[in-house]
Amino acid sequence: MNVVALFKLVPDLVEELEIDQSGTALNTDFLRLIINELDDHAIEQAILLKERSGARMTVIGSDAEGADDVLYTAVAKGADQLIKLMGDPNAVINNHAMARATAIVLKELQPDLILTGVQAHNDLDGSIGPLVAEYLGMPYVGYVSGVNVQNGRIVVRKEYPGGLIAEMEVDLPAVVGIQSAEQPPRYVTVNKVRQAMKTAAIEERPLPALDVSGGAAIRRMFKPESATRAKMIEGSTEEVTARLLDIFKEIGAL
Amino acid sequence: MVTTEVTERSFYEKVLEATPRGEQLRICLECGNCSGICPFGYLMTYPPSRLIAMLRADRFNKVLETDTVWMCVSCYACTAVCPSKIPLTFGLMTSVKEELLLAGNVPPELQTALANSQRYGNPQGESPRKRADWAKDIRPEVTVMAQAKRPVDVLWFVGDYPSYHPRVQSTTKAVAKVLNALGVDFGILGPDESSDGDSQRLAGERGLFEILVGKNGKTFSKYQFNKIITTDPHAFNAIKNEYPQLGISYPVQHYTEYLTERLDQLKPLLKHEVKAKVTYHDPCYLGRANGVFDPPRTLLGAIPGVELVEMAHNHANSLCCGGGGGGMWLDGFQWEKAHVRMSDWRVREAMTSGANILAVACPYETPRFEDAVKSMNGGGQLIVRDIAELLAESIG
Ligand code: SF4
Ligand code: SF4
Numbered sequence: 065m066n067v068v069a070l071f072k073l074v075p076d077l078v079e080e081l082e083i084d085q086s087g088t089a090l091n092t093d094f095l096r097l098i099i100n101e102l103d104d105h106a107i108e109q110a111i112l113l114k115e116r117s118g119a120r121m122t123v124i125g126s127d128a129e130g131a132d133d134v135l136y137t138a139v140a141k142g143a144d145q146l147i148k149l150m151g152d153p154n155a156v157i158n159n160h161a162m163a164r165a166t167a168i169v170l171k172e173l174q175p176d177l178i179l180t181g182v183q184a185h186n187d188l189d190g191s192i193g194p195l196v197a198e199y200l201g202m203p204y205v206g207y208v209s210g211v212n213v214q215n216g217r218i219v220v221r222k223e224y225p226g227g228l229i230a231e232m233e234v235d236l237p238a239v240v241g242i243q244s245a246e247q248p249p250r251y252v253t254v255n256k257v258r259q260a261m262k263t264a265a266i267e268e269r270p271l272p273a274l275d276v277s278g279g280a281a282i283r284r285m286f287k288p289e290s291a292t293r294a295k296m297i298e299g300s301t302e303e304v305t306a307r308l309l310d311i312f313k314e315i316g317a318l
Numbered sequence: 319m320v321t322t323e324v325t326e327r328s329f330y331e332k333v334l335e336a337t338p339r340g341e342q343l344r345i346c347l348e349c350g351n352c353s354g355i356c357p358f359g360y361l362m363t364y365p366p367s368r369l370i371a372m373l374r375a376d377r378f379n380k381v382l383e384t385d386t387v388w389m390c391v392s393c394y395a396c397t398a399v400c401p402s403k404i405p406l407t408f409g410l411m412t413s414v415k416e417e418l419l420l421a422g423n424v425p426p427e428l429q430t431a432l433a434n435s436q437r438y439g440n441p442q443g444e445s446p447r448k449r450a451d452w453a454k455d456i457r458p459e460v461t462v463m464a465q466a467k468r469p470v471d472v473l474w475f476v477g478d479y480p481s482y483h484p485r486v487q488s489t490t491k492a493v494a495k496v497l498n499a500l501g502v503d504f505g506i507l508g509p510d511e512s513s514d515g516d517s518q519r520l521a522g523e524r525g526l527f528e529i530l531v532g533k534n535g536k537t538f539s540k541y542q543f544n545k546i547i548t549t550d551p552h553a554f555n556a557i558k559n560e561y562p563q564l565g566i567s568y569p570v571q572h573y574t575e576y577l578t579e580r581l582d583q584l585k586p587l588l589k590h591e592v593k594a595k596v597t598y599h600d601p602c603y604l605g606r607a608n609g610v611f612d613p614p615r616t617l618l619g620a621i622p623g624v625e626l627v628e629m630a631h632n633h634a635n636s637l638c639c640g641g642g643g644g645g646m647w648l649d650g651f652q653w654e655k656a657h658v659r660m661s662d663w664r665v666r667e668a669m670t671s672g673a674n675i676l677a678v679a680c681p682y683e684t685p686r687f688e689d690a691v692k693s694m695n696g697g698g699q700l701i702v703r704d705i706a707e708l709l710a711e712s713i714g
């Protein structure tokens with residue numbers, strides 16, 4: 065079985081975000097990128113699958129600062145093949161474009177299963193999983209927190225609000241959006257990653273031409289602005305309650 | 319499931335390689351002193367002496383299937399009592415933790431601290447850019463080396479918890495106040511500083527330690543200063559004993575040593591009485607591991623009004639606060655196994671001593687002991703203060 069894990073690098077929120085002069089993008093001077101946390105879970109889930117059922121595992125991400133670290137760390141954890149898509153890293157804020165381009169590379173690899181984080185904090189035009197599934201004509205299940213291979217299909221555990229969990233069978237090939245792996249992403253020691261760097265090779269592939277249609281265009285980027293819409297109601301408990309009831313009636317809530 | 323097969327020979331060689339005097343493992347008497355004195359030995363499937371027995375029986379793979387070695391907080395008590403002088407804490411225990419890390423047998427909370435140290439240069443995962451934010455309101459302004467571009471007499475290695483932990487920051491500010499009162503020409507590294515790495519090393523992450531040492535070494539070499547001082551006994555231990563092995567050698571002192579040398583100048587500044595019975599807790603890496611017992615007591619004795627009393631365990635016999643060797647990042651794991659905190663035991667001793675202030679000299683200790691005080695019956699009476707805070711209070 066061929067399993068592919070997709071990852072993207074997103075702005076690290078440990079450093080405060082600043083908006084650049086154009087007002088439509090982040091200032092990259094102090095911006096640091098970090099693997100999207102849920103993509104890290106997708107990699108972990110793929111490694112668990114490999115350990116359990118001997119899958120062959122490929123990790124794909126696009127070129128950006130820190131991408132090599134993610135790839136080498138993945139190989140130190142057990143990944144077999146590393147692919148870095150070379151091209152304009154700014155394109156990652158358009159998931160439609162990235163999904164189309166990644167789908168072209170994926171078609172060649174013919175994976176049985178594609179895992180990716182169910183969302184990222186900088187998704188502007190929907191998450192990437194369903195888009196990839198659409199362009200590849202594969203089924204998609206998102207918000208998954210466990211995957212098992214059974215008789216050539218997968219059984220996924222999907223979380224619903226209210227503490228409900230469903231188990232569903234999915235035909236392969238399929239795309240799965242990971243909410244969390246069955247265990248937290250493992251830590252690999254610095255020495256193990258260093259060793260991996262010496263022996264593993266990152267395949268660099270050109271990012272296919274980007275078709276950005278369907279994505280979002282940013283008109284203005286700004287920090288949450290404070291506004292004064294809250295009304296403080298003063299008075300005794302009775303007065304406040306009476307006024308509250310009036311307001312509820314006025315707005316049609318009662 | 320752990321599949322790594324480690325034979326006694328290869329593991330023995332690793333310990334040999336990683337530690338000076340590692341070959342001494344061969345002369346263990348199996349006296350059991352180490353396991354007896356170990357504060358969490360009673361919870362370990364394989365405390366030090368049993369670990370050595372397992373090595374000798376070529377059954378180290380059994381050890382890798384257990385996780386109770388993670389109860390070790392590198393307190394140095396076993397090493398201090400071993401009649402054969404076997405390097406147990408930084409040799410055996412640390413090497414076993416290294417093997418557990420390689421086998422992926424690591425509590426998740428520790429993984430987070432290690433990953434943070436690697437990425438941000440501090441285990442808390444704080445922004446490296448904010449490392450000097452604590453100093454913003456200090457006057458006269460604290461010199462940050464990268465901005466000042468001039469030599470200083472003393473380079474103050476501030477450390478992770480003193481830089482970021484809200485409670486420990488008040489100790490850090492007190493130190494700045496004392497140094498300023500003495501007119502010391504000092505500078506800090508701010509965003510240039512990385513974690514000293516000692517606790518990561520003792521938690522088994524040697525490679526990470528080397529990266530952090532490399533970063534700090536490079537930073538040190540950029541600036542001119544005569545010596546390093548630090549409030550953190552872990553940083554002190556690393557810079558004094560471990561950095562030189564990696565080719566980075568600078569004279570370093572714990573701030574209690576530095577201030578004691580300047581007692582004549584300091585004494586006239588200590589004007590205000592601190593009327594209290596004070597007991598002093600010897601930090602493992604200041605006392606037991608590095609033999610600095612007197613300077614902290616000398617400083618406390620110099621504060622007018624202070625009456626010093628000793629706890630039952632003092633000097634080399636001090637009880638650990640539980641924060642070393644990764645303990646700072648294993649609270650949840652250790653609580654699940656022990657349902658008690660080491661700091662509880664120490665705070666109880668401090669209360670029994672009749673002291674109203676528990677004085678400390680390590681940034682791990684203030685928050686750990688204060689937490690214990692809060693959760694202990696009658697503990698509310700006990701105040702926890704770093705020696706630097708008491709000095710600053712007396713300066714007024
Ligand atoms: S104290 Fe030293 S000699 Fe005694 S059992 Fe422990 S390691 Fe061996
Ligand atoms: S260093 Fe301390 S906690 Fe670790 S084994 Fe020795 S006595 Fe026990």
